[in-house]
Amino acid sequence: MRAFALGASLFVLLLSAVLALAFEPAAPGFQFLVRAPWSSSYGITYSVGVDGLSLGLVVLTALLTPLSLLVSYRSIQDRVRGFLIAFLILETGLIGVFIALDLFLFYIFWELVLVPMYFIIGVWGHENRIYATTKFVLYTLFGSLLMLVGILGIAAAHAKETGVITFELARLYQTGLTPSWQGWIFLCLFFGFAIKIPLFPFHTWLPDAHVQAPAAGSVMLAGVLLKMGVYGFLRVALPILSQASLAAVPLLLGLGLIGVVYGAFVALAQDDMKRLVAYSSVAHLGFSVIGIFSLNLEGVSGGVLQMLNHGISTGALFLLLGILYERGHSYRISDYGGVAMRMPRFAAFFGIFAFSSMGLPGLNNFVGEFLSIFGLFKVNRAASVFALLGVVLAAWYMLKLYQRVFLGAPGVLTGRLRDLSGREIALLTPLVILVFWLGIYPETALGPIRPGAERLIDAVQGRFVMEGVL
Amino acid sequence: MMAFAVPEIILCAASLTVLVLDSLFQGRGRLSLWTALFAVSAALAVFILNQAPLPFFLAHANLARDPLGQVIQVFILLAGLGVLILLADYFRDDPAASSRVSALILFSLLGMFVLASAGDFLVLYLGLELMTFPIYLAVASHAARKGRLSYEASVKYFVMGGIASAFFLYGVSLVFAAGGTLKLYGPWAQGPGVLTALSVTGLTLMAATVFFKLSAVPLHFWAPDAYEGAPTPVTAFMATAVKGAAFIFLFKTLGALAGGIPAQWTGLIALISLISMTWGNWLAIRQTHLNRLMAYSSIAHVGYMLIGVTGLNAGGSGGWSGPVESLLFYLASYMAMTLGAFSVLSAFRIETLDDVRGLSKRSPVAAALLALFLLSLTGIPPTAGFLAKFYIFLDAVKEGRVGLAIAGALNSALAAFYYLKVIRAAYLEEEEGDARRVPIPRGPAAVMIACAALVIFLGLCR
Numbered sequence: 001m002r003a004f005a006l007g008a009s010l011f012v013l014l015l016s017a018v019l020a021l022a023f024e025p026a027a028p029g030f031q032f033l034v035r036a037p038w039s040s041s042y043g044i045t046y047s048v049g050v051d052g053l054s055l056g057l058v059v060l061t062a063l064l065t066p067l068s069l070l071v072s073y074r075s076i077q078d079r080v081r082g083f084l085i086a087f088l089i090l091e092t093g094l095i096g097v098f099i100a101l102d103l104f105l106f107y108i109f110w111e112l113v114l115v116p117m118y119f120i121i122g123v124w125g126h127e128n129r130i131y132a133t134t135k136f137v138l139y140t141l142f143g144s145l146l147m148l149v150g151i152l153g154i155a156a157a158h159a160k161e162t163g164v165i166t167f168e169l170a171r172l173y174q175t176g177l178t179p180s181w182q183g184w185i186f187l188c189l190f191f192g193f194a195i196k197i198p199l200f201p202f203h204t205w206l207p208d209a210h211v212q213a214p215a216a217g218s219v220m221l222a223g224v225l226l227k228m229g230v231y232g233f234l235r236v237a238l239p240i241l242s243q244a245s246l247a248a249v250p251l252l253l254g255l256g257l258i259g260v261v262y263g264a265f266v267a268l269a270q271d272d273m274k275r276l277v278a279y280s281s282v283a284h285l286g287f288s289v290i291g292i293f294s295l296n297l298e299g300v301s302g303g304v305l306q307m308l309n310h311g312i313s314t315g316a317l318f319l320l321l322g323i324l325y326e327r328g329h330s331y332r333i334s335d336y337g338g339v340a341m342r343m344p345r346f347a348a349f350f351g352i353f354a355f356s357s358m359g360l361p362g363l364n365n366f367v368g369e370f371l372s373i374f375g376l377f378k379v380n381r382a383a384s385v386f387a388l389l390g391v392v393l394a395a396w397y398m399l400k401l402y403q404r405v406f407l408g409a410p411g412v413l414t415g416r417l418r419d420l421s422g423r424e425i426a427l428l429t430p431l432v433i434l435v436f437w438l439g440i441y442p443e444t445a446l447g448p449i450r451p452g453a454e455r456l457i458d459a460v461q462g463r464f465v466m467e468g469v470l
Numbered sequence: 471m472m473a474f475a476v477p478e479i480i481l482c483a484a485s486l487t488v489l490v491l492d493s494l495f496q497g498r499g500r501l502s503l504w505t506a507l508f509a510v511s512a513a514l515a516v517f518i519l520n521q522a523p524l525p526f527f528l529a530h531a532n533l534a535r536d537p538l539g540q541v542i543q544v545f546i547l548l549a550g551l552g553v554l555i556l557l558a559d560y561f562r563d564d565p566a567a568s569s570r571v572s573a574l575i576l577f578s579l580l581g582m583f584v585l586a587s588a589g590d591f592l593v594l595y596l597g598l599e600l601m602t603f604p605i606y607l608a609v610a611s612h613a614a615r616k617g618r619l620s621y622e623a624s625v626k627y628f629v630m631g632g633i634a635s636a637f638f639l640y641g642v643s644l645v646f647a648a649g650g651t652l653k654l655y656g657p658w659a660q661g662p663g664v665l666t667a668l669s670v671t672g673l674t675l676m677a678a679t680v681f682f683k684l685s686a687v688p689l690h691f692w693a694p695d696a697y698e699g700a701p702t703p704v705t706a707f708m709a710t711a712v713k714g715a716a717f718i719f720l721f722k723t724l725g726a727l728a729g730g731i732p733a734q735w736t737g738l739i740a741l742i743s744l745i746s747m748t749w750g751n752w753l754a755i756r757q758t759h760l761n762r763l764m765a766y767s768s769i770a771h772v773g774y775m776l777i778g779v780t781g782l783n784a785g786g787s788g789g790w791s792g793p794v795e796s797l798l799f800y801l802a803s804y805m806a807m808t809l810g811a812f813s814v815l816s817a818f819r820i821e822t823l824d825d826v827r828g829l830s831k832r833s834p835v836a837a838a839l840l841a842l843f844l845l846s847l848t849g850i851p852p853t854a855g856f857l858a859k860f861y862i863f864l865d866a867v868k869e870g871r872v873g874l875a876i877a878g879a880l881n882s883a884l885a886a887f888y889y890l891k892v893i894r895a896a897y898l899e900e901e902e903g904d905a906r907r908v909p910i911p912r913g914p915a916a917v918m919i920a921c922a923a924l925v926i927f928l929g930l931c932r
Contacts, residue, residue, distance in 0.1 A: 108851040108856075130899075138883065145879035145882050148860070
C-alpha cells in the first residue's frame with residue numbers, strides 16, 4: 001500500500017520532470033493546455049495549463065510529495081490507508097491549484113486542499129492537534145470563502161461589462177474590470193490570499209498548525225500550501241485587478257516587510273524547533289511578497305524564485321525535524337545539544353539547509369532573497385535596508401538554533417539518537433542537490449520564470465496606462 | 471379531471487390502508503412499510519408521468535398546477551420515501567409505532583400535495599393544516615424513549631403553529647375583504663398595483679405564517695425544540711419535506727398575491743435572510759444535541775435560500791423569473807444532504823455529540839458519508855452544497871446584492887465551526903471502551919448511499 005502510493009507519487013514526479021523538460025521558456029502564454037467546456041451557461045471550463053510562474057510550483061509539489069511519504073514510513077503506523085488517501089488527495093488539490101486556468105476550477109482545488117489537511121493534522125498530529133487543525137481550517141476557510149465572493153464579483157463585473165459570463169482566466173485577462181468594482185473584489189481576494197501566505201497579521205494559525213502536524217504534513221504545509229497564497233496574488237489579483245493592486249502595493253509591501261522582521265524576531269525567541277522554522281516561513285514568504293509587489297522584473301522573478309527555494313529549504317528542514325523527532329520524540333531545543341557528535345551526517349545535512357535558509361551566497365535562497373530585495377531597492381531604498389535586517393536576523397536565529405542543538409554539551413535526549421538511515425539519506429539527497437544547483441546556476445529556474453514575470457508586469461502596468469491615470 | 475388528483479388519492483388510500491393494517495396486523499411493521507413505500511413510489515410515478523400539458527387553471531375546481539411547485543413536489547416525495555425507510559429502521563423494536571408514524575407521514579405528504587395544488591386560499595389553508603397536524607402528532611410519538619420532552623416539543627409546536635395558522639386565516643379574510651375573491655391567481659396576478667392598505671395588512675399576516683413555516687428568524691422559535699423532541703426520522707422529514715412544502719407555500723402566497731415578490735419587500739426578505747443565516751449559525755455552535763444542531767442549521771440554510779428569493783420577480787416560465795433554477799438546485803441539494811446526514815444519525819441512534827464519538831472506528835463508511843454530508847452542508851467543493859451556494863451567491867452578486875453574498879460567505883465560514891465539531895467527534899476523538907465494527911442497517915444504508923450519490927452527482931453537474 002505504501003509502495004503503491006509512493007510509486008504513484010514518483011510517477012507524478014516523473015511526469016512533472018517531463019513537463020519541465022518539454023517546457024519552452026520563451027514561448028508566450030500557457031503551455032500544455034487542456035480545455036474542455038463544462039458549463040456553458042456559467043462560462044465555466046475545465047482549463048488547465050502551466051506557464052513560467054506555475055511550472056516550478058508544480059515540480060516542487062511533485063517532488064515534495066514522495067519525500068514526505070518516505071519520511072513517514074516509520075512514523076505513521078496507525079490508519080495508514082487513510083493517511084495515504086488524504087495525502088494523495090492533498091497532492092491532487094495542490095497541483096490542481098497551480099495549473100487551473102479557470103477561476104471556478106481554481107477555487108475547487110483551493111478548497112479541496114483543506115479537507116485532507118484537516119485530517120492529516122487532526123488524526124496523525126501531536127498532542128494539541130485538534131485545536132491546531134480546527135484553527136487552521138476555520139481561519140483559512142474564512143479567507144477562502146471571502147475569496148469566493150471576490151471570484152464571483154470578478155465574473156459578475158466581467159459579465160456586466162461585456163455581456164458574457166465567464167470564469168476563464170484567459171478571457172478575464174483580456175478585458176479589464178472597471179476600477180469601481182475592483183476595490184471590494186480585491187479586498188475579498190486579499191483576505192483569502194493573505195491568510196494563506198500567511199501575511200502578517202494573519203499568520204497566527206501557522207505556528208500551531210506546523211507544530212502539531214506530523215512531519216509529512218508540515219513539509220507539505222510549508223513547502224507548498226503557503227505558496228498558494230502568493231500564487232493567488234500572481235495569477236488572479238494582479239493581472240485582473242490591476243488598479244486595485246497598484247493602489248494596494250504600499251500596504252502589501254509594508255505587511256511583507258513587517259512579516260520579515262517580526263517573523264525573524266519571534267523565531268529568535270522560540271524553544272520549539274518547529275515553531276522556529278514556522279516563524280521563519282513567515283519571514284521568508286515576506287521576502288516573496290516584497291519581491292513580487294515591487295513590480296519590476298528583478299523583484300517579481302526574485303519573489304517567485306524565493307517561493308521555490310523556500311519550499312526546498314524549509315521543506316528539507318521539516319523533513320530533518322521529523323527525522324529527529326522520530327528518535328528523540330521532542331522538538332524542544334533545550335532537550336538537545338551536541339547532536340553533531342551522535343549524528344554527524346544529520347548535522348551535516350541540517351547545516352546545509354540551515355545555511356541555505358539563512359541566505360548564504362552560493363546556496364539557493366540567496367538568489368531569491370537578493371533579487372527580491374533588489375526589486376524593492378528600486379522602489380524604495382529605505383525599505384530595502386529594513387528588509388536586509390531580516391536577512392541578518394535569519395542568520396542570527398538559524399545559527400543560534402544550530403549551535404544550541406548540534407554543538408556544545410550533550411543534552412538530555414542526545415544519548416538515544418542514532419544517525420541517518422539509508423532511506424533518510426536518499427530522501428534528503430535530491431533537495432541537497434537542488435540547494436546547490438539553484439544556488440550556483442539559478443538560471444534553470446529563472447529561465448522559465450522570467451518571461452512569466454515580464455508578462456505579469458506588462459499586464460499590471462499596461463492596463464494602468466490604458467485606462468488612464470488615477 | 472379526476473386523473474389530476476390520482477397522486478393525492480393514492481396517498482390518501484395508502485395512509486388509511488396503513489392505519490387499518492396497523493390495527494389488524496399488530497406488529498407487522500414490514501407490511502406497512504412496503505405498502506407505504508409502494509404508495510409513495512406509485513404517486514411519484516403517476517405524478518411525473520402526468521405531466522401532459524395541464525392548463526394553468528382548472529377553473530371549475532379550486533385547484534391549480536404551479537410548475538415551480540411541481541418540481542418541489544417531486545423532491546418532497548423522494549424525501550418522503552427516504553424518511554419512511556428510516557422510520558421502519560428506527561422503530562424496528564416497536565413496529566406499531568412505525569406503522570402509526572408512517573401513516574402520519576403519508577397524511578402529511580397528502581397535505582403537501584393539496585397545498586401545492588391549491589387554487590384559492592381556503593384550499594391552501596386546508597393543505598397547510600393537513601400537512602402540519604400529522605407532524606404535531608409524529609413529533610410526540612417519541613414518548614417511549616424521550617418521555618416528557620417529546621410531548622413538550624409537540625405541544626410547543628402545536629400551540630405556536632396554531633397561532634401561525636390563525637394569523638394566516640385572518641390575513642386571508644382581510645385579503646378577501648380587499649379583493650372580493652379567494653382565488654389565488656385572481657385579480658392580483660395582473661400586478662402589484664392593486665395592493666391597498668387592507669390587502670397589504672393581510673399579506674403581512676400571511677407572510678408571517680410563511681416565515682413561521684420556513685423557520686426563518688424571528689419566527690423560528692418552535693424549530694429547535696420540535697426537532698429535538700421528535701424521533702430522528704420525523705426530524706428528517708421536518709427538515710426536508712416540510713421545508714420544501716414551506717417554500718411552495720411561500721411562492722404561492724407571496725407570488726400569487728402580488729404577482730411576484732413586491733419590490734418593497736425585497737429589503738425585508740434580505741434582512742430576514744441575513745438574520746436567519748447569522749442567528750442560525752451562531753446558535754448552532756453551542757449545541758451538543760445533534761437534532762437541535764440540525765434545526766439551527768436548517769434555519770441558516772433557509773437564510774441562504776432567502777438570498778435567492780430576494781431576486782425573484784414575476785413573469786417568465788412557471789410564473790417566476792430570476793434565480794429560480796438556483797433556488798431549486800439549492801433546495802434539492804439541501805434536501806439530499808440533510809436527509810443523508812439524518813440517515814446516519816438515525817441508523818446509529820445518535821442523539822448527542824457523545825454518541826458520534828469514535829464513529830470512524832465503529833463504521834468507517836458511515837463516518838465517511840456523514841463527513842461528506844456535513845462538508846456539503848458547509849459548502850466545500852466538490853459537493854452539491856458548494857455548487858448550490860455558488861449559484862445563489864453568483865446570482866446575488868450579479869444583481870448587485872454583494873453585501874448579502876459576502877454575508878452568506880462569512881456565515882458559511884461560521885457554520886464550519888459546528889459542522890467540523892461533529893466531524894471531529896467522529897474522526898479525531900476516541901470513545902471510551904473498545905470500538906467494535908457495527909454494520910449499517912440495510913434500509914438507512916440505502917438512503918445514505920442514494921443521498922451521497924446525489925450530493926456528489928449534483929456537485930459535478932451543470
